Amino acid sequence: MSTAAVKVSTPTDCEILITRTFNAPRELVWKTLSNPELLKRWLFGPPGWTMTTCEEDQRPGGAFRWAWNGPDGAEMVMSGVYQEVVPPERVVRTERFEFGCAPQGSEQVSTMMLAEQNDKTLLTLSIIYPSKEARDGALQSGMDRGLEAGYERLEQILAEEQSK
Amino acid sequence: MQVANPEQLNATFIALADPTRRAILARLAAGDASVMELAEPFAMSQPAISKHLKVLERAGLVSRGRDAQRRPCRLDAKPLEEATKWLETYRQNWEASFQRLDDLLEEMKATSSKKSKRIPK
Numbered sequence: 001m002s003t004a005a006v007k008v009s010t011p012t013d014c015e016i017l018i019t020r021t022f023n024a025p026r027e028l029v030w031k032t033l034s035n036p037e038l039l040k041r042w043l044f045g046p047p048g049w050t051m052t053t054c055e056e057d058q059r060p061g062g063a064f065r066w067a068w069n070g071p072d073g074a075e076m077v078m079s080g081v082y083q084e085v086v087p088p089e090r091v092v093r094t095e096r097f098e099f100g101c102a103p104q105g106s107e108q109v110s111t112m113m114l115a116e117q118n119d120k121t122l123l124t125l126s127i128i129y130p131s132k133e134a135r136d137g138a139l140q141s142g143m144d145r146g147l148e149a150g151y152e153r154l155e156q157i158l159a160e161e162q163s164k
Numbered sequence: 165m166q167v168a169n170p171e172q173l174n175a176t177f178i179a180l181a182d183p184t185r186r187a188i189l190a191r192l193a194a195g196d197a198s199v200m201e202l203a204e205p206f207a208m209s210q211p212a213i214s215k216h217l218k219v220l221e222r223a224g225l226v227s228r229g230r231d232a233q234r235r236p237c238r239l240d241a242k243p244l245e246e247a248t249k250w251l252e253t254y255r256q257n258w259e260a261s262f263q264r265l266d267d268l269l270e271e272m273k274a275t276s277s278k279k280s281k282r283i284p285k
Contacts, residue, residue: 005259006255006258006259006262007255008251008254008255008258010251016254018258020258020262022262022265022266022269023266023269023270024269024270024272024273028269028272028273028276029269031272032265032268032269032272038268041264041268042261042262042264042265042267042268043261043265044260044261044264045257045261046257047257047260139250139251139254140250
């Protein structure tokens, strides 16, 4: 395996830190993270969801709006405003989640950085929430939607260990 | 919904980081076992297994029976469920997306090397 699995940690009460190495040059990774047609091809959200809308105006002050459709007609929207855009290494933006039409939760600030490591690229994504409750809520929302998948994976791990 | 205690989660993740401890949990998922029974398949001494069991007990993943002779070990899956439900599920959602991104990047790398007619390394 040329790439390591994604690491998720919570360095402070209000933060989620995500790191992942990709076996591709930085320019290419940047493209897949900023081109709407390319984003739609991989950023599906939780299992069973697909990205339906990806509107991007990637410049300071520019807005973005991403939407996903899930099982039983469920919809999830994330929108926000870009604060800093430095291709191909750094993006800072505000983000806000909506479910259906009603805005929900609070605004978070996400900083995405790409670092060159030989022919590979290290992605670092830091998401800062206004409170611990908001941060825990974000972690849990993934849980609610991915619960079934999580249990299936756990069963698989246990089955693998047992068959050794 | 109740949020799991982060310290409890840390203890759970530390306990799960070791392959021997995961194997012990998998064995206990099939039924209770004594330390001797657990030590058998691992080519490990009973004190070494007991050390692992202490970590698992502290994480609340294993409890010991009252039978003074045998003190059978029992799997307590609740902290495991909490950990699975929470951070791990969040992580897996990202990993699923990033694996699709890996595939997309490979595809794009192949296309761009064709276009530039470079001799592959």
